[in-house]
Amino acid sequence: MRLFEKIIIGFAIFILICLFGVVLYGMYIYRYEGKRPSDQPDTEWISEDGSIEIYVDENLHATGSMNIKGTEIPFIFSGEIRGEIIDIYAIEAKGREGLYPEERYETWRGNFKRKDKFTVTVEKTTYFEVGEKITFYRVDDEED
Numbered sequence: 001m002r003l004f005e006k007i008i009i010g011f012a013i014f015i016l017i018c019l020f021g022v023v024l025y026g027m028y029i030y031r032y033e034g035k036r037p038s039d040q041p042d043t044e045w046i047s048e049d050g051s052i053e054i055y056v057d058e059n060l061h062a063t064g065s066m067n068i069k070g071t072e073i074p075f076i077f078s079g080e081i082r083g084e085i086i087d088i089y090a091i092e093a094k095g096r097e098g099l100y101p102e103e104r105y106e107t108w109r110g111n112f113k114r115k116d117k118f119t120v121t122v123e124k125t126t127y128f129e130v131g132e133k134i135t136f137y138r139v140d141d142e143e144d
Contacts, residue, residue, distance in 0.1 A: 035112040048135045
């Protein structure tokens with residue numbers, strides 16, 4: 001009977017650890033809920049230096065433009081549903097984002113701790129430097 005009790009206790013501890021892990025994962029994936037630009041319809045965002053602008057429409061589709069060395073480059077701002085990764089695509093890629101690698105300009109990792117500000121770290125790039133940090137501020141009048 002001793003062995004059976006040890007097996008039951010071990011199994012119960014295993015189940016508790018698994019449940020704890022599931023709860024922690026659930027908290028982790030929802031930590032940015034409502035704070036990413038793509039969660040906030042009809043908002044405008046601008047980078048700290050003013051060279052990048054993003055607009056999120058009422059359908060939560062985000063587009064923008066960046067001014068690189070005097071050239072205006074329009075883009076699609078596409079992020080994971082609940083994640084940190086943001087991909088910047090050529091505006092011509094609308095409706096087929098991710099199909100043609102040459103249409104992806106940038107890959108950024110976002111930090112969305114506040115509803116009115118976020119910072120990205122450049123991971124893959126055409127126009128910036130890997131590791132560069134870019135901070136964006138919400139500039140519309142809406143108060144949440």
